[in-house]
Amino acid sequence: MRNNSLANDIGTQYYATQLGIYDEMYANKVKVLPYWERFMAALDSMGTENLELRRREAQRLLRENGVTYNVYGDSKNLTRPWQLDPVPLLISSEEWVAIESGLKERAELLDLILKDIYDKQTLLKKGLLPPELVFGHEGFLHPCVGALQKQKRQLTIYSANLARGPNGRMWVLDDRAQAPSGSGYALENRTVMTRVLPDIFRQTQVHRLSGFFKSLHKGLVDIAPHKKEDPRIVILTPGPLNETYFEHAYLAAYLGYTLVQGGDLTVRDGKVWLKSLSGLQAVDVILRRVDDSFCDPLALRSESKLGVAGLLEAVRRGNVAIANPLGSSVLENPGLMAFLPRLARYFLNDELKLPSIATWWCGQARERDFVLQHLDSLVIKPINRGFGNHAVFGGSLSSKEKEYLRSQILAKPHLFIGQEQVSFSTLPAFIDQKIEPRNAVLRNFVVASGSDYEVMPGGLTRVARQKDNFIVSNQAGGISKDTWVLATEPDKPVSLWTQPKRNQLIDADTEALTSRAADNLFWVGRHLERTEAVTRLLRVILTKLREVFEFKDPLDAECLGVLLRTFTQVTGTYPGFIKCDESFLKEPEAELISLVKDGFRRGSLTANIQAFFQAAFSIRDLWSQDTWRSVDNIHRRWQQRINNLELRIEQLPSHLDDLMTGIVAFTGLTSESMTREAAWLMLDSGRRLERALALISLLRSTLALRHEDILQNQVLESVLVATDSLTIYQRRYRSYIQLPLVLELLLLDEAHPRSVAYQLHELSVHISALPRCKRAGQITAEERVILKAYTDLKLCNVQELTQVNEEDGVYQQFEELLSNTTDLLWQLSELIAEAYFSHSQTSQLMVNNTPEDEL
């Protein structure tokens, strides 16, 4: 037990709440609420140092799990680590009951409004909603009117941002109704919290979150058209550049859905299909994370590259369900909040249990005048979110800015609202090793499941980094918190697995690998293999460089020259060491450092590692947790090492050894944990293809030209080291080092995993195993090409290959064989892309010309 004076260091004694602001711990009273007291006592007994360790442990876990939040316009730090504060928001079970029923009611109300706006429009016709409010909002999509499906609920997923005002009442700040994000982050926060504060978590009875995801799954199955029992559900993501891409991948992996981008889907015969490696597969339900107007370039925004042409037509015909339906963003109109109380009375004959923050829509003269008179004390928001459209605090504007805003409101009043400025409640947060109050916003999640709406018992709490700041958002660098809804009795864990009906055999679904995922897997394999080849060769060069420096033997220098030229060729970074001055070869350090470090230089190690990471990140959902950790390790450790401004050549060998360890870990994990299905075949084909190409390039530039025997021996030895084959060579051939024997091992020995023959053999096996429609007895173009490459290699004879042309000193046949094989491998790569990566086909918009008239 720690004594009191030590416990004070955590800062709870100095926790200074602000006058007039509600604090979650005190609830406007002098004494801390009992459940907060228990929790804070537990933190106190832990002490600052310990808590800081746990906070760091949480950050480490989040980072290793790849939990990121991308910030737009920040391409350098594309993936920003997710921030988690170890102090959760505690909500008592009594209070939760009120919040929960309020959220359910609101979801129900919004569902009814959505149904009305896209169907009969009674609200508009009866004057309960002004047409300017609905038609003036960009979320109202004309083509979607009449396109709603027969579903019990149209609003499948709903989310709201809540904050507590000074009087202790919860208010809704905004409604999220099209593709709410955050539920995956909330789940990940919980996972991490149970690991870093296991003792406190166990002592506190907290509602579990997994039930919500089971309901989400059920809700999505419910809306599948034609009452399909086991529908195919996909998550439609805008792609890895999206700010919440982590969550898309995370939910896909957690729920077992296929993660797709627009290009992975196609509409044929009025149905939606997934372009998978084994052909088109019907899609029944789309959980969309793409904004609705971007979902169909034919019916909606024609410039969108994120959607699927014809998607809305498939919806109209009732062949696919989308959660939430296209057009649901009309509910995110903040002006709607001003009308909700009236609509609640109309639809539910009830007052809103969970009120919205006070809102005045300027489309009505009285409200507009009110807003204009109180500009100083209100937040002014445009009803349409978009570029340059953001909320402003009237009081913070200069008189000139205020005049401009006033004229804008007067010109198009229906496009603006005024909202009350609310001071959110504060909540203890562990910041700079102290417990301090921070303003908080809580995001809750609701899903339609069965006959009712279900609310996630918890949510995503976010606090501002700075004190007394009410702008709480991830884009502005906010910190997240777990949300603990206290239970009166312990919650039983819920399994996500569905129990099949008795004696029902479930067909194992063959992995629906999208062509985009296949493409990325192929390139993960290629980039990583390229990284490995460059690393191995570089290590040999560095050794040789040191030898030249130490022994000053001209033979070493000559050998180094050969290796440096080879390095340029293997990395494809011409002109480099080819056709350069002697002095450049004598002082190769600067060029070598650049080829290691410079991420903007194609072929450099850093560029390869970045490309590997990007390709792997694009298919984040396909990796196991351990595998992803190894991807992250390779990338992060490398960045840390080379971000060192003064990277010196002497430091390189240890960096490279470390990199090799990372690569080997990834290779080992994938080969031990991936099923031998399409995904593995694609990854390994990329790897084999690249290894063959790199090896051929190495052999060609080192050995195709005759060297004097003594130099050749040195070069041969370097080649054996660079291919990790020296030991096996020595064991097999003992001390004789000879070109024909080296070629026998590196070119033709099918039993040696680093030989060309081995790569070609593996490739031909993989390619025949890939799914492909073909007639019996016929072989595909890819099979033909790899078969030719393999056969040509098998048929050659080492004695003939090592016949040198006396005139120019070139091993003619050897050179020809390698050059032909390279051509065939490039052909193969293109054929694979053509056959399997159909998502890359580009689409174009065809619009009739401007109408012209005869005068």
Added chain:
Amino acid sequence: MKYRITHSTLYDYSQSVGLCQNEARLQPRNFWRQEAHSSHFEIMPSPTDYYERTDFFGNRVAYFSVQKPHTTLLVTVVSEVSLFPKQNNLDLFNAVTWEQVQQILQGNVLINSQSQSFDNQSQGQSQTQSQSSEYVLELFDARQYVLDSPMVSVSAELAEYARASFLPHRALVEVVHDLMSRIYKDFTYDPTFTTIATPLSDVLQFRRGVCQDFAHLAIGCLRAYGIAARYVSGYVETLPEPGKARLVGADASHAWFSVYVPVIGWMDFDPTNNKVPHDQHITLAWGRDFSDVTPLKGIAFGGGQHTLSVSVDVLRLT
């Protein structure tokens, strides 16, 4: 007046297209001034999937997709249409002022009370209940055409240009006539100047454009003063120059605008020809602006470069 319209669009691709999806608003709609007797598509290669529906604005839409590889796509629509021009032009002397119309369309009073107040003013007590609710719906429908739309955003410049037509207490019909003839006079018809993407501000600045631009311009001017205006796409019959034979297929698509005048309904105006459409304008579709009524748009997968040729023939049958 009866017409047969033949409208062909030919896409020629440099590479094969594996899949294309299209949406066409090429079939004339029916309304009080017009009846489409027949209207059918001939599409080569023939589409695997073809569906017709009516869109939000009441236009006829055909969705079709060609799902086999092709290098050309030919879309032809043949329609037969009768026009019933009104015999008198009394509408053109309607005296309701633009300020009155602006008030009626104003959003801050709810529809019921508005219709009442307007009923009292102009129609007296004789109006039956059913007519009244029809009128309320018509008015409700008109209000969306006062707002900005994707291609027409009201600006101070548009309001400034229109100001000369919006004299105080002038009848709305007179205002629109004046605006139409000013656009006709002030602007040069120049097919080389604009594309679909040319913004209205350029049209206004350089005083050049085609029928689409002039229609958008007029719509923007009217909306700037709170008047409901919509975009109409269609065809106009062209007569050969005296002594010359009619050229088959030399006609083209056309566009004009329509204004909502309470009780009378929607009235068409053609600023490109400075004419009130009467018996030579065949209507295809209407919407807030061109983007709602694009006659033919599609998304093709593959195809490389494409060229496009269009021919339209408007033949008077009776």
